Amino acid sequence: xxxxxxxxxxxxxxxxxxxxxxxxxxxxxxxxxxxxxxxxxxxxxxxxxxxxxxxxxxxxxxxxxxxxxxxxxxxxxxxxxxxxxxx
Numbered sequence: 001x002x003x004x005x006x007x008x009x010x011x012x013x014x015x016x017x018x019x020x021x022x023x024x025x026x027x028x029x030x031x032x033x034x035x036x037x038x039x040x041x042x043x044x045x046x047x048x049x050x051x052x053x054x055x056x057x058x059x060x061x062x063x064x065x066x067x068x069x070x071x072x073x074x075x076x077x078x079x080x081x082x083x084x085x086x087x
Contacts, residue, residue: 004034017032020032031049036051037049037050037051
């Protein structure tokens, strides 16, 4: 059995970052998100990175970046959320 709680245990650094976000009251486009985007872009060796709130947002941005829109063919899997079946 997988310890589901292990994924949510915070170390002191993560806890402090969470407290900073909560105290700032900006959960979207706040300083922590900006810092994460900059650090992640640097880590993967690109100029920019964009933090998103969902997979749908990520797909939308990727499609827009490649100018894929109405009338274009997009091939994908026929199913999603297979992990929901395990619960």
